[in-house]
Amino acid sequence: MTLDLNFYLFAVPAVIFAGMSKGGFGSAAAFAATPFLALILTPGQAVGLMLPLLMVMDVTAVRLFWRKWDLRVAGVLILGAIPGIVIGTLLYGVADPALFKLLIGLVAIGFVLWQVAKARSWIRPPKRELGTGAGLFWGAVTGLTSFISHAGGPPAAVYMLSKRMDKTTYQASSVLTFWAVNAMKVVPYAFVGIFSKETLIADLTLIPAAVLGVLFGVWMHHKVPEKLFFGLAYVFLVITGSKLIWEVLV
Template sequence: MFAIPAVLFAGMSKGGFGSAASFAATPFLALILEPGQAVGLMLPLLMVMDVTAIKMYWRKWDLRVAGVLIVGALPGIILGTLLYGFADPNVFKFLIGLVAVGFVIWQLGKSRKLFPQPKREMGTKSGLFWGAMVGITSFISHAGGPPAAVYMLTKRLDKMTYQATSVLVFWAVNIMKVVPYSFVGIFSKQTLTADLMLLPFAVLGVLFGVWMHHKVSEKLFFGLTYVFLAVTGTKLIWEALAA
């Protein structure tokens, strides 16, 4: 039952209601599951959300911006695969917690304009670098939103193009993660069975997120979410270090 609100939230974010926070379901689930189980459970659901969302934003993306990030993500995914093969599970719990807390800091800094907006667009080399960051953070905890945003925000995309480009990037990145996840044994019969039960909530969350994207203010909702995410991330870090 704990997974249902987490999946609904991720779906709402994928639908455009605070899309950068769609990874938040993974830290929440990591409180009750092993890190590998948490990311393995979420990937098939995120892929269903991607398909649902991509129909809503079809061909409204900037293909060049998306392509640079997608190509750059590949070495990051490869690095994540190698790290997972050698690291203790508590290392991944620590990394998930670290990304969660880092995300909250990034969001707060961005909202208070502590991170200056670049005065010129980033070039392809910078885009490939941030794409690699997308790959590694996405592999660890489906948290590629912030590094993707660092690059995309320099492109001065309008709201619709930005959201559509983000949807396309993570549709491709999530597909790219299937084989590596299978190779390192992240998927299991239990996670795939749970995915079947949670599938309707994934689709419902995306549709609800699209509606909320146009109708509802995000400020209070995500303010509370960031508090829970900071607490969750801190707890994961503490548990990993204690172990």
């Protein structure tokens, strides 16, 4: 990875966009930065670069939603995420890098399909609250997809939506869950060599972009319709996800 003009032309907008999503739009589209960066970096470099920056954003979000979460709901997802992260670690250690590039592309497309299906009521919250066993299962899926592409939102939402929480409790529980999940990924990422001297140096130079993105997102929250923001994010994800899949399969 070379920290040249081409790198920053991709990295700065990607990090700012992730910050905007975290700061003003519930963080649902923050993971879009990963498939975008995977266009110019290896999959490992892309997720390794983004993790410390997402953790910086998580600290801000946790402070804003301090103790407003449902600790039991978040705890079940966090506990369930552990085996998912372990599976991701084992898979990364033996899989060809092209497989992770393909998975990042598929997760990006899958995320858009999930959001469209939810918006059109093709997918609805379970009529009954899901039990602890189901929560642990969706937590494992959350851990795996988060390990691959920082995209654990949809599987976590399946469990949380069944709990019929109010908006603030839901958002706070999500924030706490992904603060913990991201923190748990640090050691496995280091173990399999995802972090490097270059990614850590790049993170230090991109922290201002992360903070700027969060602040810009807070401002945009009151200026830009949520529907427009996510509409643009979904188009962006379809394009980048399709390109990643095309590069692997062709």
